[in-house]
Amino acid sequence: MSRMNAPQPRLKRAAPQKEQGGAKRLPASLxxxxxxxxxxxAGGQALAxxxxxxxxxxxxxxxxxxxxSASSAQWRSEIAREVTIQIRPNPQRSxxxxxxxAVVLARQTPGVETAQPFTKEESExxxxxxxxxxLDFKDLPVPRLIVIKLKEDERPDFGPLxxxxxxDVPGATLDDHALWVSRLSTMANTIIGTGIFxxxxxxxxxxxxxxxxxxxAMAGNKEVVEVLHFVGANDDFIAKxxxxxxFRLGLRGSAFGAGGALVLTIILGLITxxxxxxxxxxxxxxxxxxxxxxxxxxxxxxxIALLVALVTxxxxxxxxxxxxxxxx
Amino acid sequence: xxxxPSGHFVLLSRRVQARVRAYYDEEFDEGAAPSVHxxxxxxxxxxxxxxxxxxxxxxxxxxxxxxxxxxxxxxxTLLRLILLSVKPxxxxxxxFGEDVSRISKNELTGLRRxxxxxxxxxxxxxxxxxxxxxxxxxxxxxKDEGSYRAEVVELLRWVGLGDRMHMLPPVLSGGEKxxxxxxxxxxxxxxxxxxxxxxxNVDPSLAKRLLRLFxxxxxxxxxxxxxxxxxxxxxxxxxxxxxxGDGRLHIDE
Numbered sequence: 362m363s364r365m366n367a368p369q370p371r372l373k374r375a376a377p378q379k380e381q382g383g384a385k386r387l388p389a390s391l392x393x394x395x396x397x398x399x400x401x402x403a404g405g406q407a408l409a410x411x412x413x414x415x416x417x418x419x420x421x422x423x424x425x426x427x428x429x430s431a432s433s434a435q436w437r438s439e440i441a442r443e444v445t446i447q448i449r450p451n452p453q454r455s456x457x458x459x460x461x462x463a464v465v466l467a468r469q470t471p472g473v474e475t476a477q478p479f480t481k482e483e484s485e486x487x488x489x490x491x492x493x494x495x496l497d498f499k500d501l502p503v504p505r506l507i508v509i510k511l512k513e514d515e516r517p518d519f520g521p522l523x524x525x526x527x528x529d530v531p532g533a534t535l536d537d538h539a540l541w542v543s544r545l546s547t548m549a550n551t552i553i554g555t556g557i558f559x560x561x562x563x564x565x566x567x568x569x570x571x572x573x574x575x576x577x578a579m580a581g582n583k584e585v586v587e588v589l590h591f592v593g594a595n596d597d598f599i600a601k602x603x604x605x606x607x608f609r610l611g612l613r614g615s616a617f618g619a620g621g622a623l624v625l626t627i628i629l630g631l632i633t634x635x636x637x638x639x640x641x642x643x644x645x646x647x648x649x650x651x652x653x654x655x656x657x658x659x660x661x662x663x664x665i666a667l668l669v670a671l672v673t674x675x676x677x678x679x680x681x682x683x684x685x686x687x688x689x
Numbered sequence: 690x691x692x693x694p695s696g697h698f699v700l701l702s703r704r705v706q707a708r709v710r711a712y713y714d715e716e717f718d719e720g721a722a723p724s725v726h727x728x729x730x731x732x733x734x735x736x737x738x739x740x741x742x743x744x745x746x747x748x749x750x751x752x753x754x755x756x757x758x759x760x761x762x763x764x765x766t767l768l769r770l771i772l773l774s775v776k777p778x779x780x781x782x783x784x785f786g787e788d789v790s791r792i793s794k795n796e797l798t799g800l801r802r803x804x805x806x807x808x809x810x811x812x813x814x815x816x817x818x819x820x821x822x823x824x825x826x827x828x829x830x831x832k833d834e835g836s837y838r839a840e841v842v843e844l845l846r847w848v849g850l851g852d853r854m855h856m857l858p859p860v861l862s863g864g865e866k867x868x869x870x871x872x873x874x875x876x877x878x879x880x881x882x883x884x885x886x887x888x889x890n891v892d893p894s895l896a897k898r899l900l901r902l903f904x905x906x907x908x909x910x911x912x913x914x915x916x917x918x919x920x921x922x923x924x925x926x927x928x929x930x931x932x933x934g935d936g937r938l939h940i941d942e
Contacts, residue, residue, distance in 0.1 A: 393818070393821070395816065395817055395818075395821060397814070397817070397825075397828075397829075399814075399815075399816040584812070585814055587774075587812075588812045588814060588825075589825075589829060590798075590801070591772065591774070591801060591806055591812070592801075592825050592826040592829055592873065593798060593801050593802035593826050593829055593830060593877070594798070594829035595794070595795065595798040596794060598829050598831070
């Protein structure tokens with residue numbers, strides 16, 4: 362074996378001369394920071410579109426759930442702030458005394474803002490929708506109501522009131538609407554739960570779409586992956602490259618989807634506002650509130666968009682790791 | 690320390706200097722572990738006959754050799770064995786003193802980073818510019834672009850691709866692609882350089898120039914293996930020849 366001693370210019374010694382000549386022309390960055398994994402535009406666009414659609418649906422589900430949750434909280438707090446005492450007529454007792462006693466008892470209870478008895482006329486008017494106008498209620502034993510408004514954010518214990526009513530005003534019942542509130546809560550929670558479940562389903566679907574797209578990209582870029590391995594890239598580096606590419610794709614798709622959902626919400630809000638005076642508008646508003654989602658709604662939609670992009674990136678990375686481990 | 694090449698050495702980072710020193714201490718003070726060692730290695734594809742059999746040889750650190758033999762003799766397969774992209778059906782292979790039969794993926798990456806390879810079909814990435822292709826081995830090691838830009842540009846100019854830096858490989862000529870592929874293998878100054886027909890597509894004067902590049906690299910401490918059947922190239926250097934024929938290896942010292 363012979364050692365070469367050819368009189369060539371040494372590679373590195375030539376450097377300074379070349380540098381002087383070329384330093385000025387050397388651009389700040391020669392690398393365009395191009396993705397190492399080539400971007401397959403057709404497949405990439407399709408995946409971005411799928412992600413956009415899925416995000417759109419997820420954002421609508423989440424927005425709807427948020428809407429219901431907000432308006433149900435409103436209903437609940439309104440209903441829960443009101444408590445009624447009903448006093449059934451008893452021929453052996455004076456109704457007016459019973460009512461006055463019950464009002465005094467109610468006002469003594471801590472947390473009560475007002476206790477307003479319905480007069481006889483008001484109570485009778487409540488029956489008009491069922492019995493018609495112009496009836497003489499004189500002979501009819503009409504129960505009397507006392508409406509108690511509670512102070513805001515206060516849930517007093519009605520046990521003592523209930524007991525003293527039982528003792529002093531036989532025939533009086535206290536209704537704190539607990540049954541109603543619990544039914545409303547159940548309904549609202551069901552809707553919210555369904556919304557969360559749908560969002561989860563959409564995330565899973567997005568993940569699966571990414572798995573297929575990643576496997577396709579891996580198969581299509583087999584040559585590239587092999588070269589990357591030969592020049593010293595480890596699996597983690599390659600997986601990161603795929604993750605970067607798919608995260609960007611996912612972010613673009615989910616931004617479009619979430620943006621679409623927000624625009625739709627705003628348009629629907631405008632439409633319902635213009636309908637407000639009509640009976641249909643009233644109905645919609647009764648169910649959904651003002652159909653304008655709160656800032657938490659916007660936050661949830663943005664969060665979902667980010668989550669979808671994140672899922673896209675992470676899933677593609679895991680898929681690449683599994684693919685590379687499975688294929689040596 | 691006498692064996693360490695001077696010149697560019699001071700420009701290397703301390704970490705690399707330490708590695709080179711450790712390498713030289715190991716190689717020259719304590720009896721060198723060969724860069725590549727094969728013992729009774731045989732390869733067959735599927736159920737076919739063995740394409741390579743009973744290969745026993747070593748490639749010493751800082752050595753220079755040609756690998757030759759007629760077309761289809763298994764030169765490329767032998768290079769792929771060293772690159773660990775083909776597994777031997779029998780025998781033992783060790784690289785840089787390490788038995789490779791049961792190494793982890795991380796160790797495999799580590800070994801590959803010590804090797805530079807020039808493929809017969811170049812294997813440039815078509816969506817990256819020439820510059821990006823040559824810088825690729827440094828980029829995959831996570832290095833900052835600013836740290837290697839000047840070095841890559843210098844090497845590109847040396848191989849005559851200074852004005853092709855921003856072009857994509859599909860518009861390069863065969864010879865230009867070949868030089869880009871060589872530059873990519875040289876840029877990390879590997880411990881072992883494997884080149885498969887590196888002068889197959891260039892004119893004789895350029896072939897000579899490229900050969901000088903390999904020699905220069907060898908002088909900086911790299912073991913070089915050039916697979917070729919170009920006798921005019923081999924005749925320019927009086928070095929060891931590994932001759933493959935009939936699936937067996939014959940060594941011409």
